[in-house]
Amino acid sequence: MTTPTRPSLDDPSLTIPLEHAGIFEPIPLARTERQREFYDLRDGEMLLNMGPQHPSTHGVLRVVLKISGEQVVDLDPVLGYLHRGVEKIAENSDFHQIISHLDPLEYVASLFCEWSPVMSFEKLLDIQVPRRAEYIRVLTGELNRIASHMLFIGWYALDLGGITPILWSFAERDEIVEMLAAITGAKLLFNYFRIGGVNGDLNHDFMSRLGDWMSRAGAQLEAGMGLLNENEIFVRRARGLGILDRETALRMCATGPNLRASGVPFDIRRAHPYSVYPELEFEIPTRREGDSLARYLLRMDEVRQSLRIIDQCLHQMPDGPVMARLPRLLRPRPGRAYSAVEGPRGQYSCYAMSDGTDQPFRLRIHDPSFLHLQLVGLLMPGNLIADTMAIMASLDPVMGGVDK
Amino acid sequence: MTAYWNRLSVGSRAFLIVVPALLVVGAILTVGIALLLPPVLGFLGANLPLARFAAAATAIIVVTIPTAFVIIYMELKVIAAMNLRVGPDRVGPYGTLMSVVHGLKVLAKEDFTPRGVDVPIFTLAPVVVFASIPLTMLVIPFAPGIFGQDFNIALLYFFAISGLSVVGLMMAGWASFNKYSLLGALRAAAQAISYELPLTLSVVGIIILAGTMSLNSIVQLQAGSFLDWNIWKQPLGFVIFFIAATAEANRTPLDMTEADQELVAGFATEYSGMRFGFFFFAEYVNVFVVSALSAVLFFGGWNAPFDWPFPVTLNLDPGGMGLGLIFLIALAPVVGTIILGLPFWLLSSRVSTLRALVIGFVLFNLLIVGAFMGWAFISAAWVSGLVWMVLKTFVFVFIFVQMRGTLPRVRVDQLMSFAWKWLLPAALLNIFVTAIAVSILANR
Numbered sequence: 113m114t115t116p117t118r119p120s121l122d123d124p125s126l127t128i129p130l131e132h133a134g135i136f137e138p139i140p141l142a143r144t145e146r147q148r149e150f151y152d153l154r155d156g157e158m159l160l161n162m163g164p165q166h167p168s169t170h171g172v173l174r175v176v177l178k179i180s181g182e183q184v185v186d187l188d189p190v191l192g193y194l195h196r197g198v199e200k201i202a203e204n205s206d207f208h209q210i211i212s213h214l215d216p217l218e219y220v221a222s223l224f225c226e227w228s229p230v231m232s233f234e235k236l237l238d239i240q241v242p243r244r245a246e247y248i249r250v251l252t253g254e255l256n257r258i259a260s261h262m263l264f265i266g267w268y269a270l271d272l273g274g275i276t277p278i279l280w281s282f283a284e285r286d287e288i289v290e291m292l293a294a295i296t297g298a299k300l301l302f303n304y305f306r307i308g309g310v311n312g313d314l315n316h317d318f319m320s321r322l323g324d325w326m327s328r329a330g331a332q333l334e335a336g337m338g339l340l341n342e343n344e345i346f347v348r349r350a351r352g353l354g355i356l357d358r359e360t361a362l363r364m365c366a367t368g369p370n371l372r373a374s375g376v377p378f379d380i381r382r383a384h385p386y387s388v389y390p391e392l393e394f395e396i397p398t399r400r401e402g403d404s405l406a407r408y409l410l411r412m413d414e415v416r417q418s419l420r421i422i423d424q425c426l427h428q429m430p431d432g433p434v435m436a437r438l439p440r441l442l443r444p445r446p447g448r449a450y451s452a453v454e455g456p457r458g459q460y461s462c463y464a465m466s467d468g469t470d471q472p473f474r475l476r477i478h479d480p481s482f483l484h485l486q487l488v489g490l491l492m493p494g495n496l497i498a499d500t501m502a503i504m505a506s507l508d509p510v511m512g513g514v515d516k
Numbered sequence: 517m518t519a520y521w522n523r524l525s526v527g528s529r530a531f532l533i534v535v536p537a538l539l540v541v542g543a544i545l546t547v548g549i550a551l552l553l554p555p556v557l558g559f560l561g562a563n564l565p566l567a568r569f570a571a572a573a574t575a576i577i578v579v580t581i582p583t584a585f586v587i588i589y590m591e592l593k594v595i596a597a598m599n600l601r602v603g604p605d606r607v608g609p610y611g612t613l614m615s616v617v618h619g620l621k622v623l624a625k626e627d628f629t630p631r632g633v634d635v636p637i638f639t640l641a642p643v644v645v646f647a648s649i650p651l652t653m654l655v656i657p658f659a660p661g662i663f664g665q666d667f668n669i670a671l672l673y674f675f676a677i678s679g680l681s682v683v684g685l686m687m688a689g690w691a692s693f694n695k696y697s698l699l700g701a702l703r704a705a706a707q708a709i710s711y712e713l714p715l716t717l718s719v720v721g722i723i724i725l726a727g728t729m730s731l732n733s734i735v736q737l738q739a740g741s742f743l744d745w746n747i748w749k750q751p752l753g754f755v756i757f758f759i760a761a762t763a764e765a766n767r768t769p770l771d772m773t774e775a776d777q778e779l780v781a782g783f784a785t786e787y788s789g790m791r792f793g794f795f796f797f798a799e800y801v802n803v804f805v806v807s808a809l810s811a812v813l814f815f816g817g818w819n820a821p822f823d824w825p826f827p828v829t830l831n832l833d834p835g836g837m838g839l840g841l842i843f844l845i846a847l848a849p850v851v852g853t854i855i856l857g858l859p860f861w862l863l864s865s866r867v868s869t870l871r872a873l874v875i876g877f878v879l880f881n882l883l884i885v886g887a888f889m890g891w892a893f894i895s896a897a898w899v900s901g902l903v904w905m906v907l908k909t910f911v912f913v914f915i916f917v918q919m920r921g922t923l924p925r926v927r928v929d930q931l932m933s934f935a936w937k938w939l940l941p942a943a944l945l946n947i948f949v950t951a952i953a954v955s956i957l958a959n960r
Contacts, residue, residue, distance in 0.1 A: 160695050166780065182699070182928060273768060273925025279599040339922070345769055346924050497699070498778045498927045 150188050156180050160497070164193050170267065170504070171511030173485075182496045187489060194515035202475040207233050207307060207442045210475065215301040217479060218513040221260040223253050224455035225513075226305040228462040229475070231386065233307045235449035236466050237442060244432040245309035246388045251425040252292060252304065253453075254418040255322075259288040260456035261411045261418075264508050268408055269340055271505040272349055280336045287325050294318040308436035314429075322426075329419060337412060350405035354491040354503035357402055364490070365483045368458025370507055373410045374402035380454040392424050404506035411508075414456075443470050457481055457508055479513035565665075572664035576650045581619070584800040588615040590910075591800075591917045598921040619793065627789030630693065637691035642787065642794035644684030649801045651677045656808050657732045659818045659901030671729040674809065675716050678764065681798065682708040685783050688795075692786040700782025703928060707763055707770070710935040715760035717943035721753045721950035722746055722813055735817030742821035747814045752946045754814045756939050761806040763931070766799060767916050769923040770931060807912030808905070815908050818901030852880040 153159070163174035172193035178186040198217065202210045210229060217225040227249065234241060262285040266278030289299045294317040296304040304311050340346050356366070361374040371378055379396045381389040397413035399406040444466045452461035458480030467473040484507045491503050521529070560567040589604070589612060596603025604611030629635060652674050654664030667673070682704055689701020725746065726734045738745050747754050763770040779785070784795045811817060837844065857876020860867045867875070892899040926934070 158695065160699075182703075269924060273771075274923065275595070276599050276921050279601065283600055343924065345926050348930065349924065349927055496927060496929060498925075501778060 147188075150176075150178065150186055153178070157185060162500070163190075170509060173504075173509075173511050173514075175488075175500070175504075177497070177500065179497060182498075184492050184495055184497060184500055187492055187500075189485060189488060191485075191511075192515055194511050196516065198516050199475055199477060202472060204471065206470045207444075207472070210472070211305065211307075212301075212303045214477070215303050216512055217477065217516060218455070218457070218460075218481070218510045219300055220263050220510055221256050221456045222301050223249075223256040223304060224453055224460045225477075226303070227253060227453045227455075228451050228460045229464065229477070230305045230307055231451035231453065232449040232462045232464040233442075233444075235451060236444040236447060236464055237307065237438075238444075239308045239436050239438065241309055241436055242433045243388065243430050244313075245434045245436075247425050247429050248310050248314060248434060249305060250387055250389065250392070251422060251429075252295065252302075252310075254421045254425070255288050255292060256302075257456045258415050258418050259285045259292075261415050262288075264411055264456075264505075265337065265340070265408065268404075268502070268505045268508075269346070271501045272346060274340070274343075274346065277336075277340055280339065284329070284333065284336070287321070291318055291321045291325065294321060306435065307442065308438045309434045311435075313434045322422075326419070326422065326426075330416070333412075333415060341409075341412075347405060349499075349502065350408060350506070351401075351403060353404040353499055354495070354506060355401070355403045356487060356491060360487075360490060361402070364487055366458070366487060367480050367483070368455065369410045369414060370407060370458065370484055370487070372397065373399045373406040375400045380452050380459055384452065386451070386453060391428065392421050394421050394424075404502060407506045407508075411456075441470055443468060452478075455480065457484065457510065457513075477516060479516065481509035481511070481513040482516075485509045485514050569665065572654060573650075576653045576664065580650050580653070580801050581797060583804050584797045585615040585619065587800045587803055587913055587917075588618065590913065591920070594914065594917045595921040598918070619797075622793035622796070623790055625789040627791060630786050632693040633786065634691040634693070637687050638786075639791070641684050641688035641691060642791045642798075644687060645681045646684075646794040646798045646801075648677055648680040648684065649798050649805060651680075652805050653801075653808075655731055656805065656812060657735055657817060658808070658905050659898040661898050662902060663732065666730055666732040668728060668730050670731045671719060671723065671734075674731075675712065678802075678805075679708065679712055681802070688787070689783040692783070694786050696779045696781070696785045697783050700779045700785070703779075704766070704783060706928075707766075707931065710932055711760045711763040711770075711939075714756050714935060714939035714943045715764055717940070717947060718753045718756035718760060719813055720943075720947045721750045724947070724950050724954055725749060731812055731817075735812055735819065738816040739819050741823065742816065745814065745816040745819075750814065750946070750950070752942060753950075754810075756943050756946065757813070758810060760935075760939060761810065762916070762919070763935070765802045765806045765916070767803065768920040769926050771925065803913055803916050804909065807916065808909045810912050811905060811908035817908075818905045820900065820904050849880065852883070853877045856880050856883070 151159075157178055157180045160177045160179050161174070162177060164172040174190040174193065176188040176190065177184050178188075196216075198213055201213050205213060211226050214225045214229055215222040262281040266281035266285075269277035292302060292304075293299045295312065295315060296302040356370065356374050358374045358376060361371050361376065366374070367378070367380075375398060377396050377398045380386070381394075382396055394417045397410055397417060399410050446466055446468045448463070448465050450461065450463045452459050454460075459478065460480065461478040463474075463476040463478070464472050465474040487507055488504055488509075491507075492500055495503065524532070592614060593603045593611070604614035607613040607617050629638065655666070655670040655674055657663040657666065685704040686701045689697045689699075689704070692698070722734060723729055726737050728734065734746075759770075784792055787795060835841075853873060853876040855876070856879040857872040857874075860875050861869060861872035889899075893903060894900070
């Protein structure tokens with residue numbers, strides 16, 4: 113039996129001499145049945161490589177599109193450009209070190225990447241987090257959720273060709289990020305949650321910025337987004353685009369706004385309450401249409417609910433310590449713990465196994481972006497090239513989380 | 517001899533080289549001009565249209581690039597203001613030289629030819645695109661007497677030549693050996709075919725009203741106040757024309773050919789250096805041309821929107837002043853500089869005497885230039901016409917720029933269906949209504 117060898121890029125039989133080259137297709141060797149089907153071009157079809165340096169693939173995603181004219185017939189996402197092996201890194205770091213490695217997973221909403229591992233470690237170690245720390249976590253988390261959704265809204269408009277909304281939404285995001293920088297010390301990778309609490313109490317800089325912003329945030333957001341919500345061209349392009357029905361969404365494990373835009377009112381903050389969310393009043397916005405416009409508008413609704421939550425957090429914030437008393441060296445008993453939080457993109461969860469040492473035996477990170485990227489293959493065929501990026505942007509994957 | 521030369525300073529050496537050279541060149545030029553000028557002048561006098569064409573072509577090519585610079589700077593600044601940004605503010609006062617630096621950068625960059633391209637066509641494509649745009653400027657009347665050519669099918673010529681640029685885009689897309697370029701070029705072709713029809717049909721109403729396709733005559737027929745402009749007779753025609761012109765100029769929201777979120781840079785993906793610069797400048801000159809045509813067809817061209825309510829007649833006769841004119845010319849700059857600089861010298865002790873004089877000199881010059889311009893505006897019809905025409909044109913350029921900052925891009929199938937389902941029937945309706953109205957009014 114012969115072992116299949118990997119083809120070499122220098123193999124002369126694989127290259128097409130340029131003097132014979134018309135518009136040619138460099139056909140890679142098919143390794144699987146799916147690849148054979150994909151790279152077998154019928155009449156009038158051609159392959160179009162998008163990314164990893166394409167202007168509108170979010171992060172470094174490469175998509176090979178099989179197109180017939182302007183219509184997308186099939187597509188093949190190529191992942192792994194941002195792979196860091198973070199789960200393996202986690203097995204070789206102690207519980208405190210892991211937090212900073214997990215930050216860059218979802219670099220636009222990094223507090224949620226810290227939150228679920230920290231919660232699972234607390235379960236492993238059986239630690240009671242002080243209530244003030246929980247409130248601060250909810251407060252900063254919701255701020256980060258707004259910042260992430262503002263980024264989404266700007267990018268989505270940019271992918272549809274509008275250049276102004278991204279700068280308007282970045283004005284909001286900048287204020288939030290400055291606020292978070294005042295409390296956490298960083299603008300992007302916050303590294304703020306600790307096992308048993310948070311790193312540092314609320315300070316005056318943060319509170320004054322937050323109060324200033326909260327006094328005008330609602331009106332400012334509504335005014336800024338009128339540019340898109342009342343724009344005929346934008347609404348006509350987004351409506352009915354990439355419809356994700358309820359059954360498919362559930363079957364493909366979609367979570368977060370993408371699931372709620374398809375009519376399933378599932379939100380981990382209510383379905384499996386954690387932290388102090390049971391004490392807070394907020395609604396779970398849901399939409400039925402399941403198209404790109406619904407996904408966009410749902411995120412707008414979520415921003416409004418987040419503002420409500422922040423307001424309540426500020427009013428109900430208790431006094432007390434922000435960090436539990438912990439031993440210096442954390443050695444949990446052997447066991448397993450699972451925790452999930454509702455992030456801006458969906459369910460972030462973490463499954464930690466301990467073998468009694470100061471490092472986890474295994475750490476599994478679940479990231480919603482990876483599952484949402486799978487939806488692209490279902491939603492995209494039949495649409496035009498112009499809509500591929502619009503659909504992908506409306507699902508809002510972040511490649512750091514997809515590649516891990 | 518060498519010792520003397522070595523003892524001289526650099527300036528002296530340059531003087532000793534340049535002055536004799538200038539003398540020699542001056543002598544040759546004098547003789548040459550004396551010999552050649554009479555026959556050349558005689559030839560040009562015998563062929564005035566040819567001379568006019570040569571002058572117009574030179575003027576247009578000279579004017580094209582600065583116009584593009586102004587529009588690029590305007591776009592940078594206006595969109596920056598809409599985006600809550602500052603925009604360019606480093607090069608020159610308020611960043612005004614930014615687009616000049618852009619142009620120099622484009623000139624200095626490597627002009628790269630990728631492997632696999634069809635080299636002659638790849639090289640020729642930007643030239644075709646760029647050449648077609650100034651050619652259309654030939655027929656646009658900027659002011660009474662300021663136009664390249666005025667002939668009876670000027671409008672038809674305009675659309676025919678502006679359609680040529682699509683050939684250049686197709687050449688670029690095909691020769692680039694890149695799928696994105698090819699898609700962009702095919703979109704350009706489809707878009708051009710779809711939008712040429714409503715664009716041309718939308719002005720048929722005006723041709724019916726004017727009875728001619730000569731742009732000069734169309735402008736002259738709109739003389740009077742702003743109530744005589746064609747926009748009031750052809751509002752639907754203008755709306756169709758403006759939308760179709762947006763598509764023709766490849767501007768957002770109808771810039772399918774270079775939709776950067778989808779096709780990277782469309783037909784220009786593989787271009788760099790000055791070849792890309794040609795596409796870039798052609799786009800902005802196209803915006804100017806289309807705006808100018810909108811002003812000519814629908815907004816009265818060079819005609820002032822209203823007559824100046826206080827009629828001013830300046831009958832200056834400098835010769836009548838006799839010897840006083842010499843004294844005026846000799847003394848006015850000195851006296852004017854001192855009078856204008858005096859307040860600054862008196863009001864602030866920080867302003868030195870020299871500085872006050874410089875301020876006075878600059879102010880005096882501005883005053884004289886302003887007075888001269890005002891005099892020219894009042895007494896020369898072509899100056900006032902040019903001012904109004906450029907103002908109207910830049911209003912439309914501003915609208916194009918603002919649309920780019922405000923609107924997202926429409927999808928390619930929406931673009932096509934809009935052209936064929938809405939614009940074309942509306943343009944036909946406009947023609948029928950205009951024709952019926954004109955025939956009824958004529959038979960009455």
